[in-house]
Amino acid sequence: MRHHRRILLSTVSSDAHTWNLVYLQMLLEEHGCTVTNLGPCVPDDVLVRAAREEQPDAIVISSVNGHGHIDGARVMRALRRDPGTRHLPAVIGGKLGIGGTADEDHAAALLAAGFDVVFPDSADAAALPEILDGLAAGSAREAVLAGGAR
């Protein structure tokens, strides 16, 4: 059963792509979520502050410019350091390195930085709402997800 969820949707500091954000917002809203979309090139402190203030049910980070594994890990460490945000579930996906599907070893580093779920480049975003449901139920912490491979 699905509950009404509040999602904080963001990308990372160096990433200007927004079609991913526009699409994910629509997708999550269609699944009954209320979405705050922080838009492109979100500085770390803007994301941490928004998370602290909004206390969302989950943080969803999307990055496709190839720097997501660097910027994502950095902002995640900041979120896990901050007592006001360290407990918030967080997932990341998109195209996280510049090497395509050959890059999937980035997942381990991102999980180590504190993400609950890291989606590989090949993951189908349509699986996201269900995985957020699982996260809320406490079942997916520490999970390495294939997220519905292609």
Next chain:
Amino acid sequence: MKRASRIGLGAYVAAARGTLVVQPRMGMGDPAAMAAAVRAVAALPARTAATITLDSYTRVGDHRGARRALAAGERLNGFPLVAHGPAVTARVADPAGPGVPVQVRHGSARPGRIFATMATAGLCDTEGGPVSYCLPYGRIPLAESVACWAEATEELAAACAAQGLRAHLETFGGCLLGQLSPPSLLVAMSVLEALFFARHGITSVSLSYAQQTDAVQDVEALAALRHLAGELLPAGLDWHVVLYTYMGVYPRTAPGAWRLLGDSAEIAVSGGAERLIVKTVAEAHRIATVGENLAALVHASRTAERAYRHCALPRIGQVDYAQVLDEARALIEAVLGLADDVGRGLLRAFAGGLLDVPFCLHRDNRGLTRGTIDAGGRLVWAKTGRLPLPASARPRIHRMTSTDLLSLLSHVADRQDGRGR
């Protein structure tokens, strides 16, 4: 720094008359790799221009982030020009030799440091624009971007002139978010940004337009772009037109990617564009290798050569381009009517929704417009918001789900990959 001076992009394209100049989008973090890539592009028998594409940290002004990533041995998505500095940059561009231009492609709303560094390195060809490198590229306020671009453009013109060189600026306004902006808006933005460059001391420009969903519609747009450039740009300004191979979601299969690239070369030739910036088979997946870029340049150049002799598409003189011309002209005239200064006109136009980029999340964009693809495959307005368009623009409103959006974004890729219509 003393070195033989290199030909500028404007002069190079003028000399190539009758041959399509082809150019990659290519950048890597390591200077030796970047230099080798520049050398390989310049050495191709095709009429090429070389490119140094900058990484995302440099684009957002995070030069410390770029240095940190370099020190950690990370692979960047482009060349961190400011972090490497002018001496390294000059060495990277050198292998192009004096006869091949080297353009810096960046995506920055505050281009001042990038322009200063490249000019010190003897590089005077670059691109962007106060709107097109702001709205699709981050969260810097439009007013700040316009002010930064005005100042940086004048400084670039002066820094190049001081070395006896001529700065060349290409508009990115013909691309915007890469997809779902109808052609009239792209044409209008390109002309407006070219006017902005001319107003701020640039004497050689190129006007961009990105391939969209329908080849004949693209030839019409190129016709309108030439028409309006000829009419509105100041006399004596050197200009040419550059087509971008499709900038939206790219085909995932190699055959699909080759076909789309080939189509763009034919559109460039039929539409009278002088230069083409290509995409590679890696586009949908990851940053391309040098080899993939070279192969794309060769394919585009050969396809263009054939298209000069024979092409199934109508030529620029054979299409009826009245609708895109009227729409683009209406947009441009509305902006120019708002202020004497084109920069101020652009700001007022966005504030009032007279310019409004579909699906753009930027705070200074009203967000009242939408583009869609009609049953015949043409890119059209779904919502026109407050755009001052002639009645012929006829918006077709429908509700849009995430699945609808994805299928619009994938329309071109699916067609070329052999799925969908």
